[in-house]
Structure formats: structure tokens, C-alpha cells
Amino acid sequence: MESGHVTTPFGRRPMTLGMLASQAAAREIEPGQSIDKWKLYRALCEAKPLLGITDRALAILNALLSFYPKGELSEENGLVVFPSNAQLSLRAHGMAEQTIRRHLASLIEAGLLIRKDSPNGKRYARKEQGGEIREAFGFSLAPLLVRAEEIERLAAEVVAERLHLQRLRERLTLCRRDVAKLIEMALEEGAAGDWSRIHLHFRDVVERLPRSPSAEQVAAALDELELLREEITNQLEMQVKAENHSGNAQ
Incomplete structure (x- = not known):
């Protein structure tokens, strides 16, 4: 289960009721719940008209998923990815950083990502001595796992x-x-x-x-x-x- 406390955005970015709802939903992940990340991504590509997301936003989501180290999305493997915009740009075929920020915001607005900002707004992970990640700041993919069944149903409808x-x-x-x-x-x-x-x-x-x-x-x-x-x-x-x-x- 995702952390029980509310995470607010860094800097001047406002908190919204939609963000609060996404975070609340992310705390409802069932124990042991998992899904193949690329199978889910294909469903997202089909369901995009009903989810209100664009091809370019999906390209950013694809890049984010490529930074997730496992093939299966699960809470056990952690759900936060923390690439910089420069790294995302490389995996999104050179997309401009301003454009990346805009599409990240649209994915958050659509309830598909949660922004988990660090105290200074940077994206990074703190690791244990053994190399395991103790805490990560970046983007939580938890909403994808929570909404997997809904996304697959919408894809089937399309x-x-x-x-x-x-x-x-x-x-x-x-x-x-x-x-x-x-x-x-x-x-x-x-x-x-x-x-x-x-x-x-x-x-x-x-x-x-x-x-x-x-x-x-x-x-x-x-x-x-x-x-x-x-x-x-x-x-x-x-x-x-x-x-x-x-x-x-x-």
C-alpha cells in the first residue's frame, strides 16, 4: 500500500482535489496486485480517447515506464520512477523539456501519475547500505496499478x-x-x-x-x-x- 500521508507539489505548483483523489485511490492497492507494464501501456494506447490523453503524453508515459526496472508493476517492486527531464527527453526522441513538463502535467491531471516531490523538487532515491531503495522522489505509477482494470475495460470498449x-x-x-x-x-x-x-x-x-x-x-x-x-x-x-x-x- 502506498504511503498514507498526502504529498503536495514543490514550489508554486498548486495542490488540487484531483491530485488528492489520485493519492487516496493509490492507497487502495490490493496486496500482491501486479500487472505487466507493457500490456497495460498497450491498453492505455487503445483507451486514450476515453482517458483524454494525447499520443505525446503517451510517449512520455512510455519513457517513464522504461525507467521502471521490472516488467511487472507492483508495490513490492516500488512504484516511483525518478528520471530527470533530460533523461526523459533522450527516451522521448528529443522532446523539449517544456513540452515534457506540459505532458507530465496532463498525465497527472488525467489521474495516471502522482507527483511525489522531494523537499527541493529534485528527483532522486535514497538507498539502504545494501543498495535497496528506501525512499524515492519523482513520479508514482501507483494510479496505473489501481486503475488497471478500468483501463483495460475502456480499451476493450474502444x-x-x-x-x-x-x-x-x-x-x-x-x-x-x-x-x-x-x-x-x-x-x-x-x-x-x-x-x-x-x-x-x-x-x-x-x-x-x-x-x-x-x-x-x-x-x-x-x-x-x-x-x-x-x-x-x-x-x-x-x-x-x-x-x-x-x-x-x-
Whole structure:
């Protein structure tokens, strides 16, 4: 379990209720709780839209995790990493220190890190004579461990939504192709009907879709095109039946 006392930021950085909540949550780590840090990081990458974090913030988190000496995040192994901004910059492909500070603040604001500042604001660790770390000042990864289940659930939601959108797009593509080819065939065959109106309706549905539509927008367009396809198919089939009936009567 993380230390029971509250840690406030060094210097002029203010304490917030969000920080207080993160620290309180970090004290709820279950005994023996652990998770593979890179598996969790992959889940974070998937869940980022729901967590409100950017790719660059994730790059900083990746760098922080690379300083964690073990593959499994656990309280037993300690949860504080203490690289300098210069070290973080090297592992974040030369990201500017001002940018690093901004993304660190966003990770803290998102409740994914806790700042554990030393008396002078520096990041370092005090070690025992045997080399074991007695106390470390830097960034606590405890919130990641506490929120691991939530993060994995959010990642699963994002993946499911992406697959849903992909399937809707596939159905829309097939329906668009069907409608376009049926209209083309009707015009070439000289089938009776107001094909100019039908084609304009088709183009209107397609062109109303934004460049990156949501699942709801794709679903709405798909509903319209499926109805249009059914209308066209029924109209053409009725003509085919009428022609066959007329031919048989002769």
C-alpha cells in the first residue's frame, strides 16, 4: 500500500482535489496486485480517447515506464520512477523539456501519475547500505496499478466500437455499390422510373457523410441506402414480372 500521508507539489505548483483523489485511490492497492507494464501501456494506447490523453503524453508515459526496472508493476517492486527531464527527453526522441513538463502535467491531471516531490523538487532515491531503495522522489505509477482494470475495460470498449464502425463501413460500402450498379443498370436497360430523382437521392445520402463519420452517422446513412436499395429492387422486379407476364400472354 502506498504511503498514507498526502504529498503536495514543490514550489508554486498548486495542490488540487484531483491530485488528492489520485493519492487516496493509490492507497487502495490490493496486496500482491501486479500487472505487466507493457500490456497495460498497450491498453492505455487503445483507451486514450476515453482517458483524454494525447499520443505525446503517451510517449512520455512510455519513457517513464522504461525507467521502471521490472516488467511487472507492483508495490513490492516500488512504484516511483525518478528520471530527470533530460533523461526523459533522450527516451522521448528529443522532446523539449517544456513540452515534457506540459505532458507530465496532463498525465497527472488525467489521474495516471502522482507527483511525489522531494523537499527541493529534485528527483532522486535514497538507498539502504545494501543498495535497496528506501525512499524515492519523482513520479508514482501507483494510479496505473489501481486503475488497471478500468483501463483495460475502456480499451476493450474502444476496440469494440472500432470494430463496430468497421463493420458498418463495410456494409455501407456494399450497399453503395449495389445502389450505384442497380441505377446504372436501370438507365442502360431503359427501365421505367424516375432514375434522375433516385440518383440525386443516392448522391445526397453519400455526400452528407463527413470525411470521418461516427458510427451513428454511418448507421443512419446505411439505413437510408438500404431502404433505397429495397425500393429500386422492388421497382425493377415488378417490371421484370410484368414483362414476363406480358410475354407469356402472347
